[in-house]
Amino acid sequence: MIELPLANSFHEEFLNNFTNDVIPSLGSDNERFCCWYRFHPKHKNIRNTDLAVQINEEALNNSFTQNIEQCLGNVLKKIILRFGEKMAADGIALDLLPRTRGRQPQHSDYKAPWQIIYQWLWEIDFPRQGWKLAEETATYAMEELQMIDLKSQDRDLCLNGVKNPVTIYKGEEYALQVDFPQTGHLLLINQGVSGTRYCLCPSLGYSVDTQVMPEKKLHIPGIKALASSLQYTDIGNEYFLAILTDHPVQLSWVNPNYKPGDIVVTEERLREIFQQVGRQWNARVFSKKFEVVESG
Numbered sequence: 001m002i003e004l005p006l007a008n009s010f011h012e013e014f015l016n017n018f019t020n021d022v023i024p025s026l027g028s029d030n031e032r033f034c035c036w037y038r039f040h041p042k043h044k045n046i047r048n049t050d051l052a053v054q055i056n057e058e059a060l061n062n063s064f065t066q067n068i069e070q071c072l073g074n075v076l077k078k079i080i081l082r083f084g085e086k087m088a089a090d091g092i093a094l095d096l097l098p099r100t101r102g103r104q105p106q107h108s109d110y111k112a113p114w115q116i117i118y119q120w121l122w123e124i125d126f127p128r129q130g131w132k133l134a135e136e137t138a139t140y141a142m143e144e145l146q147m148i149d150l151k152s153q154d155r156d157l158c159l160n161g162v163k164n165p166v167t168i169y170k171g172e173e174y175a176l177q178v179d180f181p182q183t184g185h186l187l188l189i190n191q192g193v194s195g196t197r198y199c200l201c202p203s204l205g206y207s208v209d210t211q212v213m214p215e216k217k218l219h220i221p222g223i224k225a226l227a228s229s230l231q232y233t234d235i236g237n238e239y240f241l242a243i244l245t246d247h248p249v250q251l252s253w254v255n256p257n258y259k260p261g262d263i264v265v266t267e268e269r270l271r272e273i274f275q276q277v278g279r280q281w282n283a284r285v286f287s288k289k290f291e292v293v294e295s296g
Contacts, residue, residue: 010137011281034071041281122278130274138287145288146177169295173229178218184244185210193236197265205260232292245280
């Protein structure tokens, strides 16, 4: 048994879990790596024959001797056996998945069986698990996310020396300083004490600027934002989830037709967020909690 690659992102953590559910560790190495490689987003546009070469060279040390189409067919049968009921409940027509070997697509919008499953996996199932998976795999952002007290601090001041970087005071006005050593675009969700989630970036009210660079600190709310500060009135933990992507995440409600204060993340919006994030497989996830306490 050859171990699957270590997960380098929460996308790969999801994919590893999926592969292990479909083909347990004692199953065929050929099928396990066929599943992992075929459904990895970075291989989406690679032909099966080229994928077989890649599996041979990168994972199985030239021991992949099975016909790729036959191997993939076995994998698809096991996916349907394991997740068929779930896929059917999500509206996937399982009768469209089997096809005769060698059959040619008849329409420009034709999807091979594995492509139908791929779309279900990343457009439906991953978004459904996205928040929980992001929480579980996020890197703790001790230095990268800092609260600035707007009454006593300048927004450009780095607070590495602050005495208690995880405590904020009830009723005080703050800005969140975002300072990552890597380049990317920020998506920031704040889950409040009540459990309600708010999308602060991108946001018409708090920050439409999503660009993060090592030499550029981003502040939430931005200096030019409609909101002037972050202010908390409930005692307890405020949780921040930061996702860095290579390209900006385009959200349907962040446009001039919506009110600037419309930042609540409903379950439908949460699915949209992780559908968008799911298309950027090397997204990086960070988190931090701040405890709101009584002042003075």
